[in-house]
Amino acid sequence: METHAAMGMAAYLRLYLRLISSRIRSQMQYRVSFLLDTAGSFMGNFMDLAALLVMFTQARSLGGWSLGEIAFLYGLSSASFALHELFQGGFDNDVFAAYVQRGTFDQMLIRPLPVPFQMFTEYFMLRRLGRMTQGVLAFVLGAALAQPHWTLAKLIYLPMVIAGGALFFLAISIAGCALCFWTVESTEVVNIFTYGGTTMLQYPLTIYQEWMQKFFVYILPMAFINYFPALYFLEKPDSFHLPPLAPFLSPIVCVVVFLLSLRVWEFGVAHYTSTGS
Amino acid sequence: MRLYLELAKKAAQRQLAYRQANLAGLLTNLFFGALRAYVLIALYGARPEIAGYTLAAAITYTGLTQAILRAVQIFGWQDLMKTVRSGDIASDLAKPFDYYFFWLAQDLGANVTHLIVRGAPIMLAYALATPMVWPSDVNAMLAFAVSLLLAMLVSFAWRFCVNITALWSADALGFARLGYTLAMFLSGFLVPVTFFPPWLRTIANLTPFPSIIEIPVQIWLGILAGPAATAALFQQAFWLGVMMLIGRLMLAAGTRKLVIQGG
Numbered sequence: 344m345e346t347h348a349a350m351g352m353a354a355y356l357r358l359y360l361r362l363i364s365s366r367i368r369s370q371m372q373y374r375v376s377f378l379l380d381t382a383g384s385f386m387g388n389f390m391d392l393a394a395l396l397v398m399f400t401q402a403r404s405l406g407g408w409s410l411g412e413i414a415f416l417y418g419l420s421s422a423s424f425a426l427h428e429l430f431q432g433g434f435d436n437d438v439f440a441a442y443v444q445r446g447t448f449d450q451m452l453i454r455p456l457p458v459p460f461q462m463f464t465e466y467f468m469l470r471r472l473g474r475m476t477q478g479v480l481a482f483v484l485g486a487a488l489a490q491p492h493w494t495l496a497k498l499i500y501l502p503m504v505i506a507g508g509a510l511f512f513l514a515i516s517i518a519g520c521a522l523c524f525w526t527v528e529s530t531e532v533v534n535i536f537t538y539g540g541t542t543m544l545q546y547p548l549t550i551y552q553e554w555m556q557k558f559f560v561y562i563l564p565m566a567f568i569n570y571f572p573a574l575y576f577l578e579k580p581d582s583f584h585l586p587p588l589a590p591f592l593s594p595i596v597c598v599v600v601f602l603l604s605l606r607v608w609e610f611g612v613a614h615y616t617s618t619g620s
Numbered sequence: 621m622r623l624y625l626e627l628a629k630k631a632a633q634r635q636l637a638y639r640q641a642n643l644a645g646l647l648t649n650l651f652f653g654a655l656r657a658y659v660l661i662a663l664y665g666a667r668p669e670i671a672g673y674t675l676a677a678a679i680t681y682t683g684l685t686q687a688i689l690r691a692v693q694i695f696g697w698q699d700l701m702k703t704v705r706s707g708d709i710a711s712d713l714a715k716p717f718d719y720y721f722f723w724l725a726q727d728l729g730a731n732v733t734h735l736i737v738r739g740a741p742i743m744l745a746y747a748l749a750t751p752m753v754w755p756s757d758v759n760a761m762l763a764f765a766v767s768l769l770l771a772m773l774v775s776f777a778w779r780f781c782v783n784i785t786a787l788w789s790a791d792a793l794g795f796a797r798l799g800y801t802l803a804m805f806l807s808g809f810l811v812p813v814t815f816f817p818p819w820l821r822t823i824a825n826l827t828p829f830p831s832i833i834e835i836p837v838q839i840w841l842g843i844l845a846g847p848a849a850t851a852a853l854f855q856q857a858f859w860l861g862v863m864m865l866i867g868r869l870m871l872a873a874g875t876r877k878l879v880i881q882g883g
Contacts (some may be wrong), residue, residue, distance in 0.1 A: 382794075383797035383801065392803065394805070400816075401815055402665070406662035514824050531647075539652060551658045
């Protein structure tokens with residue numbers, strides 16, 4: 344264990360880049376397959392956007408939001424979710440459940456590198472750029488239609504919001520994987536918060552039932568991923584009447600949730616008993 | 621026939637064995653159903669009707685589609701394709717079954733199970749939570765049952781075609797993902813085909829995909845009733861015939877050139 348105590352940040356970064364680039368190179372060996380998968384990942388999410396466009400052929404606003412505003416909201420959460428998917432590595436419920444079942448996870452415990460670091464580098468699907476493209480497309484469409492009043496502050500804040508959202512989604516995936524230490528099999532319930540979460544955030548929070556709104560503002564504060572920041576970017580009134588500072592808390596909330604999820608993960612690892620096969 | 625029934629039963633039992641997964645799946649389906657319903661409620665706002673759907677019909681649409689999505693495998697299915705990769709297809713082809721019906725029986729067995737363990741509870745939950753549209757009489761109920769069965773068969777016939785392409789291409793999975801996604805959209809699963817702009821509706825109606833979701837849903841809602849419902853059932857039967865024929869021709873062509881690797 345001395346080895347990684349001695350390693351500095353820069354050494355980790357170099358190792359990370361080397362491992363990820365080897366994963367990318369191996370995926371690029373099958374060029375056609377890679378292109379098809381990327382296109383598939385793009386289309387899969389593009390259909391959500393197409394559904395939104397179809398709905399707006401039937402109405403001019405949805406819950407008081409215009410097409411552009413919803414596309415903006417949607418783009419923010421999609422971009423965050425895509426960034427999270429790209430970097431989640433082995434922190435994917437299905438992938439990780441297989442590690443636990445096959446005992447692959449035991450190998451990670453005895454390697455001289457921190458387990459979360461190995462998890463992040465174990466698996467990397469470049470095809471997930473497809474979803475990213477889609478998120479950016481939705482965002483650009485939203486920004487073009489809604490025409491927010493861009494200021495320097497907003498432009499600086501935008502990447503922080505997207506990165507923060509990705510951290511929040513990552514936190515959910517990590518906590519979901521920690522659940523596997525007890526359930527051993529993957530559980531679709533996690534999908535409610537990952538895929539369900541990003542789907543829910545595609546639309547303004549205020550259209551949902553009150554208990555759902557409260558849950559996602561105060562208990563699992565996913566509203567900070569895109570909803571509150573979008574209110575700031577688009578200069579829309581806050582129906583929750585939180586302090587005016589609320590939209591700026593997003594990155595802090597996201598980082599805190601992320602750190603909490605790592606604690607849950609550590610707790611899970613401490614309770615892990617191998618399947619033994 | 622008995623053998624195929626046995627296959628279907630085995631597939632159903634396999635599906636029932638995953639109790640925790642079935643429950644988790646049910647919760648997920650319900651959560652997504654609720655999300656979709658709230659989006660439509662917001663879309664309707666103060667309007668009583670969009671494209672012939674009342675708000676109650678639109679909410680029923682979200683419940684019904686969530687209830688049948690697994691039964692028609694709207695997110696796709698790769699099991700057959702995997703046997704091409706693993707080589708298991710060799711022993712399956714050698715079994716004393718018709719290969720097409722060997723898969724069809726198992727597919728129906730598993731999907732009828734989905735209908736019972738996932739579909740029924742979802743409809744019940746919706747019924748308790750919100751006003752819904754129900755089939756108006758026994759005839760409508762019967763027409764829906766026939767339509768749903770046809771939808772499951774058309775879906776299988778389409779998925780069989782997709783899977784069997786693995787005999788020709790190692791990239792079949794990539795094509796399959798693209799195909800399933802497009803099919804999901806054109807079936808009316810994400811938004812009713814009726815909501816589509818006319819040009820897109822025309823395209824959708826030239827494909828077998830509305831037969832998988834849109835038609836059974838509209839028969840349930842009573843939007844398609846009487847002669848229109850009968851015509852819709854014939855449309856489904858037509859696509860079933862076409863897709864089965866294509867699937868069987870592909871199977872015949874594929875097995876003629878099949879070389880099993882490894883062993």
